[in-house]
Amino acid sequence: GAVVSQHPSRVICKSGTSVKIECRSLDFQATTMFWYRQFPKQSLMLMATSNEGSKATYEQGVEKDKFLINHASLTLSTLTVTSAHPEDSSFYICSARPGVGGELFFGEGSRLTVL
Amino acid sequence: AQSVTQPDIHITVSEGASLELRCNYSYGATPYLFWYVQSPGQGLQLLLKYFSGDTLVQGIKGFEAEFKRSQSSFNLRKPSVHWSDAAEYFCAVGYNDMRFGAGTRLTVKP
Numbered sequence: 001g002a003v004v005s006q007h008p009s010r011v012i013c014k015s016g017t018s019v020k021i022e023c024r025s026l027d028f029q030a031t032t033m034f035w036y037r038q039f040p041k042q043s044l045m046l047m048a049t050s051n052e053g054s055k056a057t058y059e060q061g062v063e064k065d066k067f068l069i070n071h072a073s074l075t076l077s078t079l080t081v082t083s084a085h086p087e088d089s090s091f092y093i094c095s096a097r098p099g100v101g102g103e104l105f106f107g108e109g110s111r112l113t114v115l
Numbered sequence: 116a117q118s119v120t121q122p123d124i125h126i127t128v129s130e131g132a133s134l135e136l137r138c139n140y141s142y143g144a145t146p147y148l149f150w151y152v153q154s155p156g157q158g159l160q161l162l163l164k165y166f167s168g169d170t171l172v173q174g175i176k177g178f179e180a181e182f183k184r185s186q187s188s189f190n191l192r193k194p195s196v197h198w199s200d201a202a203e204y205f206c207a208v209g210y211n212d213m214r215f216g217a218g219t220r221l222t223v224k225p
Contacts, residue, residue: 043216046212093158102166108158109158
């Protein structure tokens with residue numbers, strides 16, 4: 001199956017700093033990627049849809065200025081958590097698919113801890 | 116609006132017993148349907164998926180699921196549970212994006 005890779009898998013940062021998480025589709029091109037957030041013992045919540053070459057579409061309640069998404073190429077989307085605070089600590093997971101509809105392939109996830 | 120309901124937050128079964136995890140959805144049309152499993156601190160693993168055709172879908176690790184359009188359900192089953200099946204199970208639906216249910220935590224008793 002298709003492979004989606006996330007980096008870093010774990011990151012610890014100080015409050016007030018910004019953190020960038022990368023999501024790459026390794027063996028296919030993805031015009032659309034999706035970013036999810038998962039709090040401990042909770043489900044995955046869709047944060048935003050990342051569109052190559054255009055602005056991301058954010059779900060209701062997700063702060064666009066805090067969670068910056070850039071989809072600069074067909075194989076790379078980045079999520080930047082700006083001015084991170086402890087409440088931003090979470091497991092962030094990206095996903096992508098080769099076309100429209102069908103199975104989404106998920107990255108391994110990135111665990112962010114903000115001190 | 117799209118929604119996915121997993122009514123059971125936590126299920127405990129004995130090893131060797133059968134298992135059924137429930138999933139109901141609300142969607143404008145028949146969506147694509149998925150079941151994922153997640154072990155603690157890990158990413159998601161796809162168990163099975165339904166796009167169209169035969170409503171009984173076979174997946175990995177001995178799991179199967181049945182799509183019932185009349186009930187808007189996609190329940191996951193396994194005839195004999197193994198201790199290694201203990202994990203969190205998520206039902207997901209969607210066509211372009213994907214929405215997840217709240218998850219069901221499975222505990223397996225020896």
